Amino acid sequence: xxxxxxxxxxxxxxxxxxxxxxxxxxxxxxxxxxxxxxxxxxxxxxxxxxxxxxxxxxxxxxxxxxxxxxxxxxxxxxxxxxxxxxxxxxxxxxxxxxxxxxxxxxxxxxxxxxxxxxxxxxxxxxxxxxxxxxxxxxxxxxxxxxxxxxxxxxxxxxxxxxxxxxxxx
Amino acid sequence: xxxxxxxxxxxxxxxxxxxxxxxxxxxxxxxxxxxxxxxxxxxxxxxxxxxxxxxxxxxxxxxxxxxxxxxxxxxxxxxxxxxxxxxxxxxxxxxxxxxxxxxxxxxxxxxxxxxxxxxxxxxxxxxxxxxxxxxxxxxxxxxxxxxxxxxxxxxxxxxxxxxxxxxxxxxxxxxxxxxxxxxxxxxxxxxxxxxxxxxxxx
Numbered sequence: 360x361x362x363x364x365x366x367x368x369x370x371x372x373x374x375x376x377x378x379x380x381x382x383x384x385x386x387x388x389x390x391x392x393x394x395x396x397x398x399x400x401x402x403x404x405x406x407x408x409x410x411x412x413x414x415x416x417x418x419x420x421x422x423x424x425x426x427x428x429x430x431x432x433x434x435x436x437x438x439x440x441x442x443x444x445x446x447x448x449x450x451x452x453x454x455x456x457x458x459x460x461x462x463x464x465x466x467x468x469x470x471x472x473x474x475x476x477x478x479x480x481x482x483x484x485x486x487x488x489x490x491x492x493x494x495x496x497x498x499x500x501x502x503x504x505x506x507x508x509x510x511x512x513x514x515x516x517x518x519x520x521x522x523x524x525x526x527x528x
Numbered sequence: 529x530x531x532x533x534x535x536x537x538x539x540x541x542x543x544x545x546x547x548x549x550x551x552x553x554x555x556x557x558x559x560x561x562x563x564x565x566x567x568x569x570x571x572x573x574x575x576x577x578x579x580x581x582x583x584x585x586x587x588x589x590x591x592x593x594x595x596x597x598x599x600x601x602x603x604x605x606x607x608x609x610x611x612x613x614x615x616x617x618x619x620x621x622x623x624x625x626x627x628x629x630x631x632x633x634x635x636x637x638x639x640x641x642x643x644x645x646x647x648x649x650x651x652x653x654x655x656x657x658x659x660x661x662x663x664x665x666x667x668x669x670x671x672x673x674x675x676x677x678x679x680x681x682x683x684x685x686x687x688x689x690x691x692x693x694x695x696x697x698x699x700x701x702x703x704x705x706x707x708x709x710x711x712x713x714x715x716x717x718x719x720x721x722x723x724x725x726x727x728x729x730x
Contacts, residue, residue: 379715380690382715382718382719383682383685383686384686385663385664385667386667386671386682386683386686387686387687388664389664389667389668390578390683390686390687392664393668394578394581395574395577396573396574396577396578397587397591400573400577400591400594401569401570401573403591403595404569404573404594404595404598405565405566405569405570407595407599408565408566408569408598408599408602409566411599411602474603476606483606485606509603510603512600512603512604
C-alpha cells in the first residue's frame with residue numbers, strides 16, 4: 360500500500376513519527392521470526408537470579424562496647440560494634456556529631472574495596488570502602504540503620520553481599 | 529505498510545500503562561521484592577536477546593551475556609530510577625558484555641572501530657526467510673545493505689519499548705568520540721533502499 364509520506368520524510372534527524380514506528384514494527388516482526396529468543400530463557404535467568412539472592416550473607420552482631428571517651432571535641436560517647444559473617448568482619452565506631460547526627464567509621468576485614476550502603480530510615484547513603492577496607496559516613500541521621508556491603512561493579516568473585524541486622528544509631 | 533500492522537503498532541506501543549508497570553516493578557525490585565526483578569526479566573529479555581545477537585554472539589554466548597547483565601543489575605538497582613533509564617542501562621550493559629565476550633573469544637581486545645569489521649555475518653539464509661512474505665524479504669535485503677552499525681542500531685531500537693526510544697536511541701546513536709550513524713540517518717537510508725527496490729511499498 361502506498362504511503363506517500365514515506366517518500367517525503369527521509370531527512371536524517373527528524374523526530375520519530377508513525378511511519379518510523381511502523382517500520383520498526385516490521386523490523387521487529389522479522390527478527391522475531393528469524394532469530395527469536397529461546398522461549399525458556401527468561402525462566403532460566405529468573406532461576407539463577409533467585410539462586411544469587413540466596414548468596415546474601417547475614418552478618419551477626421559479635422561484639423558491642425560503649426566507651427565514655429574524652430575526645431578533643433568534648434565529652435562524647437563512642438560506641439564500637441562488630442559484625443561477623445562467613446566471609447568478612449565489619450567493625451564500626453559510632454560517634455555523635457555536635458549537630459545531633461552520627462558519624463560512623465567502619466573497617467572491613469579482610470581489607471578490601473567494597474561498596475557500603477547505609478539504609479537509615481528512608482535515606483540510603485553510599486560510600487566506598489578503600490583498599491584497606493576503611494569507610495566513613497560522616498553525617499548520618501540518628502535512628503535505625505542497616506549496612507549492606509557489596510562488591511564493586513566489575514569485581515566479580517569478591518564474595519557475596521553481606522547485610523547487617525538493623526542497629527540503632 | 530498495511531493498515532493492519534499500523535494498528536498493531538498502536539496497540540503494541542501506545543502503552544503508558546506498560547511504562548508505569550515497569551516503573552512500578554523497578555521500585556518494587558529496589559525494595560527487595562524478588563519477584564519484581566523476575567517480571568522485569570520476562571518483560572525485557574526479548575530486547576536484550578536482540579542486542580546480544582546483533583553484536584554477533586552465538587546463541588550460547590548470548591544466553592550467558594543476558595544472564596550476566598541481569599545479575600549485574602542486582603548491584604545497580606539503587607542507581608536506576610526510571611523505566612527508560614532501566615532499559616538504557618540494560619541495553620548498554622548487555623552490549624558491552626557482548627563485546628567483551630566476543631573479544632575474549634577472539635583473544636583480542638577490539639579497538640573502537642575494529643569490532644565493526646569483526647561482526648560475523650549472522651544473517652539467516654534466504655531459505656530461512658522463504659516462508660515469509662515478499663515485503664519481509666525486501667526488508668531483509670534492504671537491511672542487509674545498510675552499514676553494519678545501522679543494522680545493529682535499527683535492530684535494537686525496533687525492540688525498545690516506545691516510551692524508551694529516545695533515551696536508548698540517544699545512547700546507541702552517539703558513540704563516544706565519533707559522529708556515529710543516528711537512528712534518523714539509518715532509517716532514511718533504509719527507506720531509500722526500500723523505495724528503490726519496491727516503489728511506494730514502504
